[in-house]
Amino acid sequence: MxxxxxxxxxxxxxxxxxxxxxxxxxxxxxxxxxxxxxxxxxxxxxxxxxxxxxxxxxxxxxxxxxxxxxxxxxxxxxxxxxxxxxxxxxxxxxxxxxxxxxxxxxxxxxxxxxxxxxxxxxxxxxxxxxxxxxxxxxxxxxxxxPSSQTVQRPHVVxxxxxxxxxxxxxxxxxxxxxxxxxxxxxxxxxxxxxxxxxxxxxxxxxEKELQALLHQAIEEKDQEIKHLKLKSQPIDIPGLPVCHLNSPGTNTEDSELTEWLRENGADEDTISRFLAEDYSLVDVLYYVTRDDLKCLRLRGGVLCTLWKAITDFRDKQT
Incomplete structure (x- = not known):
């Protein structure tokens, strides 16, 4: 106990x-x-x-x-x-x-x-x-x-x-x-x-937590880079046929346009502006708009004359 x-x-x-x-x-x-x-x-x-x-x-x-x-x-x-x-x-x-x-x-x-x-x-x-x-x-x-020593010298011991x-x-x-x-x-x-x-x-x-955060940040940056690459790639859109834009014109088309412009009062400077844009006579008569003519920076009187000739032609076609 x-x-x-x-x-x-x-x-x-x-x-x-x-x-x-x-x-x-x-x-x-x-x-x-x-x-x-x-x-x-x-x-x-x-x-x-x-x-x-x-x-x-x-x-x-x-x-x-x-x-x-x-x-x-x-x-x-x-x-x-x-x-x-x-x-x-x-x-x-x-x-x-x-x-x-x-x-x-x-x-x-x-x-x-x-x-x-x-x-x-x-x-x-x-x-x-x-x-x-x-x-x-x-x-x-x-x-x-030994006890004998104790008996012999008790006081000393x-x-x-x-x-x-x-x-x-x-x-x-x-x-x-x-x-x-x-x-x-x-x-x-x-x-x-x-x-x-x-x-x-x-x-x-x-340290493990820091490494995990770094890996996560790297993955996020990789995703951002991939998205930016996708956005920066050129968009491949199939080309649409544009009738009013003429391919490099032949001498025949140029001469027809030149003759029509001269008949409607255009001078050489105006003719050269149309030719520089590769317009053909068909483009001018059927597809060109008033804004397109303004883009050529024609003189006001010439622009009005040519636009009236174009609208008259189109009215006759309808």
Missing amino acids: QGAGQCGALDSELEETTLGAEEPKLKWEHITTLIASLREFVRSTDRKIIATTLSKLKLELDFDSHGISQVQVVLFGFQDAVNKVLRNHNIKPHWMFALDSIIRKAVQAAITILVPELRPHFSLASESDTADQDDLEAEDDHEEQ LDDAVATSGVSTLSSTVSHDSQSAHRSLTVQLGRMKIETNRLLEELVQK
């Missing part, structure tokens, strides 16, 4: 670490599962246990970057949560340090599985942990000295024990403060890594 109570307290401590999130993704079951895998790792040091649990959590969170970030926050808060629970028990400082080292290694294993980029960083931290562990073992050897305990407590306090600062920086680094990945994903998405 006591173990269950401690586990519940630990769950509560870890749950508080996710309350500050804008949109909590982790549920109570997720945190409980994560704690269970860390506990099994402490017993067996089998990384597959944590790897399997983290894979399931990622799948349940649908690989959401905010959810994975909260998993990382819970992992970094696990060590502090355990220390709060352990402080409620009468445990010697050097054993607290040993337990803290074990928990820290479990957290590091989980973090390096969740964020492989942090593995070199934790490798450097593990080297310093090894040195601290050597000091701890030396301290344990010192405490396990007592003084040494007090001094050793004081030094151990001071060392543990300094080490714990250093580890807390180290964990704080590591948490910040992990969050920055996840935020960087999220920003990269957002950048890729924006």
Whole structure:
């Protein structure tokens, strides 16, 4: 019952670490599962246990970057949560340090599985942990000295024990403060890594949207160019026979027109204007209009005379 109570307290401590999130993704079951895998790792040091649990959590969170970030926050808060629970028990400082080292290694294993980029960083931290562990073992050897020496020099051993305990407590306090600062920086680094990945994903998405807009603009421009090409092409209209426009006239047609014009009072300048337009006598008598004559810029009197002759001819034909 006591173990269950401690586990519940630990769950509560870890749950508080996710309350500050804008949109909590982790549920109570997720945190409980994560704690269970860390506990099994402490017993067996089998990384597959944590790897399997983290894979399931990622799948349940649908690989959401905010959810994975909260998993990382819970992992970094696990060590502090355990220390709060352990402080409620009468445990010697050097054993607290040993337990803290074990928990820290479990957290590091989980973090390096969740964020492989942090593995070199934790490798450097593990080297310093090894040195601290050597000091701890030396301290344990010192405490396990034969009891005969205690009987022979009781006062000296007592003084040494007090001094050793004081030094151990001071060392543990300094080490714990250093580890807390180290964990704080590591948490910040992990969050920055996840935020960087999220920003990269957002950048890729924006680039895809930009490419889609560019493709759409190019297609629209292609359509406009095609329409302009269609509009600029010459319209092929089958030629209609125009009777009043004479083909290059023969000498006979020219002479007939010239003779008729002279009979109706036209001078040489007027005749040359008709010939320049390739009119034939048939064109003049049947098809030419008054406006056509005006286009020749004839003198007013000549124009009226010729137009009267044309209308008289047409009236006789009807």
